[in-house]
Amino acid sequence: MAGLCLTVLFVIVTTSYSLEVSDKETNLPSIESRFPYSLSMLTVNPCCYYPCQHKGVCVRFEMDKYLCDCTRTGYYGTNCTIPEWWTKFREFLRPSPAFYHYILTRFKWFWDIINSTFIRDVIVRLVLTVRSNLIPSPPTYNSAYGYISWEAYSNVSYFTRVLPPVPDDCPTPMGTKGKMELPDASLLVETFLKREKFIPDPQGTNLLFAFFAQHFTHQFFKTYGRMGRGFIKGFGHGVDLSHIYGDSLERQHMLRLFTDGKLKYQIINGDIYPPTVVEAPVFMIYPDNVPKEKQFAVGQEVFGLLPGLMMYATLWLREHNRVCDILKKEHPTWDDEQLFQTTRLILIGETIKIVIEDYVQHLSGYYLKLKFDPELLFGVQFQYRNRIAVEFNQLYHWHPLIPEKFQILEDEYSHSRFLYNTSILLDYGVEALVESFTKQIAGKIGGGKNHHPGLLKVAAGVIEESRKLRLQPFNEYRKRFGLKAYKSFKDLTGEEIMSAQLEELYGDIDALEFYLGLLLEKSNPNSIFGESMVEIGAPFSLKGLMGNPICSPEYWKPSTFGGETGFNIVKTATIQKLVCLNVKQCPFVAFHVPDDVLPKLKKSDEL
Ligand SMILES: *[C@@H]1O[C@H](CO)[C@@H](O)[C@H](O)[C@H]1NC(C)=O
Numbered sequence: 034m035a036g037l038c039l040t041v042l043f044v045i046v047t048t049s050y051s052l053e054v055s056d057k058e059t060n061l062p063s064i065e066s067r068f069p070y071s072l073s074m075l076t077v078n079p080c081c082y083y084p085c086q087h088k089g090v091c092v093r094f095e096m097d098k099y100l101c102d103c104t105r106t107g108y109y110g111t112n113c114t115i116p117e118w119w120t121k122f123r124e125f126l127r128p129s130p131a132f133y134h135y136i137l138t139r140f141k142w143f144w145d146i147i148n149s150t151f152i153r154d155v156i157v158r159l160v161l162t163v164r165s166n167l168i169p170s171p172p173t174y175n176s177a178y179g180y181i182s183w184e185a186y187s188n189v190s191y192f193t194r195v196l197p198p199v200p201d202d203c204p205t206p207m208g209t210k211g212k213m214e215l216p217d218a219s220l221l222v223e224t225f226l227k228r229e230k231f232i233p234d235p236q237g238t239n240l241l242f243a244f245f246a247q248h249f250t251h252q253f254f255k256t257y258g259r260m261g262r263g264f265i266k267g268f269g270h271g272v273d274l275s276h277i278y279g280d281s282l283e284r285q286h287m288l289r290l291f292t293d294g295k296l297k298y299q300i301i302n303g304d305i306y307p308p309t310v311v312e313a314p315v316f317m318i319y320p321d322n323v324p325k326e327k328q329f330a331v332g333q334e335v336f337g338l339l340p341g342l343m344m345y346a347t348l349w350l351r352e353h354n355r356v357c358d359i360l361k362k363e364h365p366t367w368d369d370e371q372l373f374q375t376t377r378l379i380l381i382g383e384t385i386k387i388v389i390e391d392y393v394q395h396l397s398g399y400y401l402k403l404k405f406d407p408e409l410l411f412g413v414q415f416q417y418r419n420r421i422a423v424e425f426n427q428l429y430h431w432h433p434l435i436p437e438k439f440q441i442l443e444d445e446y447s448h449s450r451f452l453y454n455t456s457i458l459l460d461y462g463v464e465a466l467v468e469s470f471t472k473q474i475a476g477k478i479g480g481g482k483n484h485h486p487g488l489l490k491v492a493a494g495v496i497e498e499s500r501k502l503r504l505q506p507f508n509e510y511r512k513r514f515g516l517k518a519y520k521s522f523k524d525l526t527g528e529e530i531m532s533a534q535l536e537e538l539y540g541d542i543d544a545l546e547f548y549l550g551l552l553l554e555k556s557n558p559n560s561i562f563g564e565s566m567v568e569i570g571a572p573f574s575l576k577g578l579m580g581n582p583i584c585s586p587e588y589w590k591p592s593t594f595g596g597e598t599g600f601n602i603v604k605t606a607t608i609q610k611l612v613c614l615n616v617k618q619c620p621f622v623a624f625h626v627p628d629d630v631l632p633k634l635k636k637s638d639e640l
């Protein structure tokens with residue numbers, strides 16, 4: 034048996050390395066003479082050219098040689114560029130992302146028919162598997178390890194990453210292309226990202242969506258400042274609801290009531306709100322002038338920042354305690370711990386359901402009705418694990434969503450009056466906030482020039498982080514996710530002015546940085562952002578959602594959720610129900626502005 038295994042292994046190893054170690058081309062003396070590296074003794078690390086295509090792995094040999102490992106890429110040759118015959122066939126049949134985006138966002142009548150047939154399941158399964166397969170699982174690199182290693186695999190304090198860092202000894206910051214120094218980050222955000230006039234999202238995304246995005250993603254995007262960029266705080270790496278329950282057992286225990294599985298709460302004007310830090314002594318970030326009696330205590334320490342985040346924290350707190358009551362009625366023998374733990378799993382399920390069927394559904398603009406049904410993946414190969422990637426964190430900085438002012442009922446709030454204002458939630462209540470945030474349109478994310486001036490430093494921080502972590506160029510990520518590299522800045526932005534400025538600052542489209550590329554790419558027609566944000570973001574997102582253990586065959590059954598009642602709460606969750614089961618009067622709830630607001634906006638834009 035062992036002998037057979039070894040033979041098989043040997044065959045695999047020898048066949049996959051049937052590629053010559055190629056001498057590096059000699060037609061590149063300019064960089065070496067311009068920039069002699071004493072360390073590498075006048076030779077450029079050949080992996081700095083990103084020679085390996087189609088997910089091939091570059092390994093350096095001797096000083097100036099490299100080898101592309103093309104194993105299971107479907108390609109062969111020095112740089113993994115020659116397709117095997119079936120790859121040719123598959124590539125021939127594969128529609129371009131632009132093509133299927135076009136189909137999925139048009140022909141509503143067609144998708145209405147598909148919706149009620151089994152074909153819907155087939156397509157949703159295809160979307161889930163094709164997207165998830167782009168994410169390496171188990172995870173591969175991190176910011177300290179540009180090669181497969183046990184440390185990178187096992188040390189979950191790191192964000193993972195899909196592409197290894199730019200090698201340290203490359204001649205330019207982005208590899209071999211572009212200038213010796215990258216443009217100043219604050220100049221970049223001033224030039225390309227600063228808002229001149231608020232640009233509303235053509236898809237009608239509202240602030241209820243914007244705050245949901247921020248609230249939801251802050252359970253897994255928690256950069257651990259103290260350990261440096263590239264490290265994550267908390268070990269959930271996905272939808273663990275640590276933003277509700279805290280990212281440590283200690284914090285969780287502070288927030289729990291230890292009766293009937295419930296979380297601590299306070300009642301104000303007859304409504305349930307999170308406790309204060311006096312009652313639940315956990316660390317929360319608030320300015321010094323906010324007294325402890327006014328500081329809310331919730332799972333995520335940053336949620337005091339915006340009333341919209343605390344509004345969601347309140348809704349989920351109410352939902353948790355509501356579900357506890359339901360479970361307690363069916364299971365009078367269960368102790369506090371079991372009620373708490375089972376409720377947490379139900380809320381994880383509700384979250385994933387809402388994110389796929391309400392949130393991603395809205396964002397995609399697809400007429401295909403998405404479906405959260407883990408059973409769709411039971412027949413295919415799928416790993417129920419997830420590791421949050423640096424690239425996903427970078428990509429998810431969607432601050433252009435934030436408007437100039439916040440409109441709550443008849444009142445207008447500037448950023449400075451809104452931030453850290455603890456009385457807004459209590460004075461207006463959850464209903465009024467939901468209603469107001471649903472009606473107010475959010476900003477368009479893609480296309481540039483839509484950051485509120487106060488948020489430019491956040492964007493500059495993203496760019497600076499990507500430099501510290503040595504993220505590869507935007508075009509390398511395009512290729513990694515099955516897209517064509519852009520040939521010029523004009524090709525990227527689809528216009529003249531910004532592309533000329535970019536050309537001057539970067540010198541080469543292949544040296545453009547990841548985040549700026551995502552934000553400045555021309556948008557899809559009538560869409561919130563461009564192709565790359567969708568094609569790179571969706572795989573991370575869907576893998577993170579479906580890779581949750583509750584979606585695995587072992588967990589996805591009624592008993593996990595305390596029986597059919599709990600299972601049904603998961604299977605029927607919507608954003609509408611999350612709000613309306615937890616407030617007294619049900620407002621209009623959606624992730625887009627009401628239809629009568631959108632046409633008005635479009636008209637006023639045309640005028
Ligand atoms: C492989 O890639 C390198 C670096 O991009 C390039 O110089 C070389 O010509 C390529 N070789 C082949 C055989 O395509």
Ligand SMILES: *[C@@H]1O[C@H](CO)[C@@H](O)[C@H](O)[C@H]1NC(C)=O
Binds near residue numbers: 145148149402
């Ligand atoms: C799609 O089909 C499901 C049942 O298969 C139904 O509940 C839902 O209302 C349909 N949606 C649309 C938009 O037709």
Ligand SMILES: *[C@@H]1O[C@H](CO)[C@@H](O)[C@H](O)[C@H]1NC(C)=O
Binds near residue numbers: 188189190191
């Ligand atoms: C993970 O790596 C960091 C940096 O090397 C180190 O400080 C930390 O102790 C490691 N964590 C574990 C659990 O080994």
Ligand SMILES: *[C@@H]1O[C@H](CO)[C@@H](O)[C@H](O)[C@H]1NC(C)=O
Binds near residue numbers: 454455456457
């Ligand atoms: C905070 O919000 C309240 C309304 O709830 C408002 O009256 C007050 O002016 C705001 N505080 C600041 C500092 O702007």
